[in-house]
Amino acid sequence: MIELLDPTRELREGKMKYAARPASLEGLRVALIENTKWNSEAVLHKIGDKLVADHGAAGFKVFHKRYSSVPAHEEIIETVRREFDVMIAGVGDCGSCSSGTVLDGILLEKEGIPSASIITSVFVPTGHAMAAQWAVPDYRFLIMEHPIANLTGDELDVKVAAILPEVVGLLLKDPAS
Amino acid sequence: MNLEAVTASLDAVRQTLEASGFNLEIEERETAKLTVTVRPGPDACPECLVPKSMFKRIILDNLGSAELSPSSVVVRYPVDLA
Numbered sequence: 001m002i003e004l005l006d007p008t009r010e011l012r013e014g015k016m017k018y019a020a021r022p023a024s025l026e027g028l029r030v031a032l033i034e035n036t037k038w039n040s041e042a043v044l045h046k047i048g049d050k051l052v053a054d055h056g057a058a059g060f061k062v063f064h065k066r067y068s069s070v071p072a073h074e075e076i077i078e079t080v081r082r083e084f085d086v087m088i089a090g091v092g093d094c095g096s097c098s099s100g101t102v103l104d105g106i107l108l109e110k111e112g113i114p115s116a117s118i119i120t121s122v123f124v125p126t127g128h129a130m131a132a133q134w135a136v137p138d139y140r141f142l143i144m145e146h147p148i149a150n151l152t153g154d155e156l157d158v159k160v161a162a163i164l165p166e167v168v169g170l171l172l173k174d175p176a177s
Numbered sequence: 178m179n180l181e182a183v184t185a186s187l188d189a190v191r192q193t194l195e196a197s198g199f200n201l202e203i204e205e206r207e208t209a210k211l212t213v214t215v216r217p218g219p220d221a222c223p224e225c226l227v228p229k230s231m232f233k234r235i236i237l238d239n240l241g242s243a244e245l246s247p248s249s250v251v252v253r254y255p256v257d258l259a
Contacts, residue, residue, distance in 0.1 A: 068224070094196065123196075125190060125193060
């Protein structure tokens, strides 16, 4: 039997309520949710390394989604909610995986985990559409220049260096404040 | 309708599709009735498409932002083209 998954809803109005932000990343446990797309894990790993080395995070763990186009499965959401302090999801580098990545951030914010979802520039309309359909059209996600799938490690370093301040900023400061 | 304006309003949508190997075709089959077709190219990534309901919402949002109000919009996804 084929199971069809449609992560969209039809709610259109609302305002994002973000999780309470920590004062710093010092000693915090970082969850990284990668969406199976090429280079996503590499990008998140590099971000995790930086958060530990430069911002004092206690450590990080990479979680792998089963499918790129849907939100992280319940086991991941529950584990992150229970055992981690902040979450970064990415990298949305196609239509459905961008919407799935945005939804990961929305779901974990609702679970009280400060989150940053990263998608690439071409898919901004898709990210906004998913946020709107979850009744949080103002939900803030982060944008990395498209594409990433064909980049080398050195090229990814440049992308990571560019987005890292935004990641830290989003995890530490409520965008709605 | 001004099909040029419609095409311009959906340019960002076209780019998202092209990044996943799809083409966007826009037709006005009757006055103010748009048909938007997502046609796969040879290297299309079928699992990269968002659900059709979401895609239609993106189309309507983009048209609305450009103050374009067709009387109807029909979306044809690859699954509809077989």
